[in-house]
Every structure is written in structure tokens, then in C-alpha cells.
Amino acid sequence: MSGEQPKTASYKYEFRATGYPFRLYSGKDALEKLPEEAARNRSRRAFIVCGRTVSRKTPLISRMRQLLGERLAGVFDEIDKDTSRSSVVRATEAARAAGADLVIGVGAGSVIQGARIVTILLAEQRPIEQLVTQYPERGPAISPKLMEPKLPIINVLTAPTTAQNRAGSRMRDDATARGMEFFDPKTRPAAIFWDADALLTAPVSLIRTGAATIWCRAVMNLGATDDNPLVEGDRLQSYRLAAGALPSISDAADPAPRFDLCAATLLQNREADDGGVQFARHWALRVAYAFSSALISACPNVGQGEGYSAVMGTVLRRLGSRDPEAMARIAAGLGLGATSPVEAPRRIAERMDEVFRSLGMPTHLSELGIERGKLPQVLDLSLRNFNADPKREFVRERELLGEILQSAW
Helix, strand or coil: CCCCCCCCCCCCCCCCCCCCCCEEEEECCHHHHHHHHHHHCCCCCEEEEECHHHHHCCCHHHHHHHHHHHHEEEEECCCCCCCEHHHHHHHHHHHHHCCCCEEEEEECHHHHHHHHHHHHHHHCCCCHHHCCCECCCCCCCECCCCCCCCCCEEEEECCCCHHHHCCEEEEECCCCCCEEEEECHHHCCCEEEEEHHHHCCCCHHHHHHHHHHHHHHHHHHCCCCCCCHHHHHHHHHHHHHHHHHHHHCCCCCCCHHHHHHHHHHHHHHHHHHCCCCHHHHCHHHHHHHHHHHHHHHHCCCCCHHHHHHHHHHHHHHHHHHHCHHHHHHHHHHCCCCCCCCCCHHHHHHHHHHHHHHHCCCCCCHHHHCCCHHHHHHHHHHHCCCCCCCCCCCHHHHHHHHHHHHHHHC
16 A cells, blocks of 8 residues: 655745634544633534534534533534535524524534534625535636634534645535535635544544545645645655555444544645645546546435545546646656556556555445446536535536446446
């Protein structure tokens, strides 16, 4: 899973790096600092947003109730796996009724994104459709400016997620299954908690799908060819951490790989702040991300890790040749030795499929238990993904992307 690292990049030295203030509490009993952090944010009416499982099948929320005491104004525990619009709207109504002055997201990606959207809907007075990314018939996507001040957010992770320190959020529209995207830098967290007991509440199945996602992104990011030295450091260490964690993720009692994956995702988040370009500029990662995100929206039983693993090999074989230098760097990073530009995408695909299978992950869409008739909807949703395709290049490739999805079956 790990091998020789790619040769040093040809750095670009004209870049801008930014920093956003937050506090990170990590380790055993890290949550003991939660009352102090709530006080630091002048909160008297903290409001917890989470899912049913963590609230009703683990002691974590009870522990947080005891820690926060009178500072806790309420709990909404029905954010669902897909961050559905209906659950987020109900969470917002509950937070408003409680007079929340701080939102605490407790969970993984869906809940953390949901908590961010709650703060947006509490503050902004426009209809939801005017707050989300717009996709005009022609031209690039447009993210509306969300100018109102937002409540502070604290994120308590129960599983590693790249959602932990981002400004973008995505929820699923119940009626159409399309992703509704929000972007607001003011929704970055004031604090993040990696507490050992909180991380151990997640079942191995959830850690597995998260690890597959994190490792896949880390591998693809090795293909960056002209990043600055800060970004290359983020990406190399993220890869090392993710690859090193994979052999141990099936141990439900060991928090160490979960901490490593949390660190890997935080570094993946930091790339953009350090001047990097998301998705390492190459087609294979952009398209695989769009497909996996669309699969989550169209098929509620599919996790993002399974979405990536089911399409990644096919996408690499079909689109990897568009970015030969990136593929050469990825092949070197995976320890594949001397690999010709023609052979690199195939060999990378074979290695990645091998790792996915070792984790018990699917490598074809037919293994996901979904109907093949869902693929046109998956394609449509893939064409509306701001992170993967802000300039809307995918629209011109619709026929090819549809063929790739069918080939991935």
C-alpha cells in the first residue's frame, strides 16, 4: 500500500496560503475540555446536532449532557445518513426554538455538514434555493455570497471525515435526490474534538468506508505536479497516515488508526488553505468524486467509500491517460517502479482495486446492490458538483461519462 515516494515536484513559488483559527483537542478524555471551549465561545445555550445511532445506542451524548450541564439547551438527533433537506430543516427549527448560541455537531460527514447548514439557515433570511450553488444552462457554477454572521460551531468527530474543517456543505433534496451545495467560510469550526471514546463509537463498517475514501483521495493527490512545498507536505503526510492506518482499521478497540485517519483528513482539508487546488487538477479524481457523490444521493444504501471503490478502477483506465505526468507520480508513490505513461493508469487501477478488495469493498457498480436503471440519474447528478467541476467541463463530456458509468457496472 505504500512504497517509493514520487520525485520532488517542480514547485510553484507564487501562491497564497491562509490560516483559519480553530482549536483541536485530541486524545483520551479530550472531551473534558468541552465546557471550557463552550465558555470560550461565550455560549450559554449550546445545541447538539447528531444522528439517532450515536444518541440512542452509545453513551456519548449522555456524557456530553453531563459535561455541559446547564449550558446545554437541547439535542436534535435525527440528522440522517444523506443529510436530507427535511432533517436539516427540522434541526434548524429545533435550534431556533431552543435559542441556540452555539451548534455542536457530533458525528461524521453527514452530521458535520448538517450542523454547518443549520447555522446558515438560522442566519440567512432568503429561501434555501437562493442560498445554494446555482447551475446556469451555460457558464460556470455560481456560489451565492452568504453574508450574515453565523453561530460558532464545535465539531466532535465519531469517525474521520474531511467535513471536519471545511466551509462547504452538501445536503440531499428529498424530492429530487440532487445535492444542494452551500459555501460559507464563516461556518468553519471554532474547535474540533478527536476524543478516543467518541471515535470508538463508530462501527468498523463506517470506519472502513471512511478509510477507503480517505486513502483513495490521498493516492490520487500524489499526482499533483506543480504544487507549492506546503501543499506537497500536506499530501505526502496524508498519504502516509492513510496507508499506514488501513491494516488496523478492523480492530474495533484500537483508536490509533482512527486518530491517524482524522489527521490525514485534516491535512487533506489544509491543502486548499496552503494554496493547493482541490482534486490535484486531474480528471480521474474529479470524475470519481463526482460519481461517488452522486451515488450517495441517488442510492441511500451506498457510502462514499463504496462509491469510490466501485468506479475508481474503471475511471482510471478510461481517463488516466489524459494526465500522464500525474499518473506517473501516482505510480511512483504506490511503489510500482518504472511504468510507461501508457501502462500507468492500468497498473494504478489494478493496485487500487487490490487494496479495495482487501478491505472487502466493491470494485464494480453491480456489487452495490443497486438497479442498473439508476445510472442515468447518477450521471445527471454528477454533472452538478461544484467541487469536482466548477467550470462545468463535464457537461461537454456527458456521453463519455455515461459510457464510463456503464463500463463500471
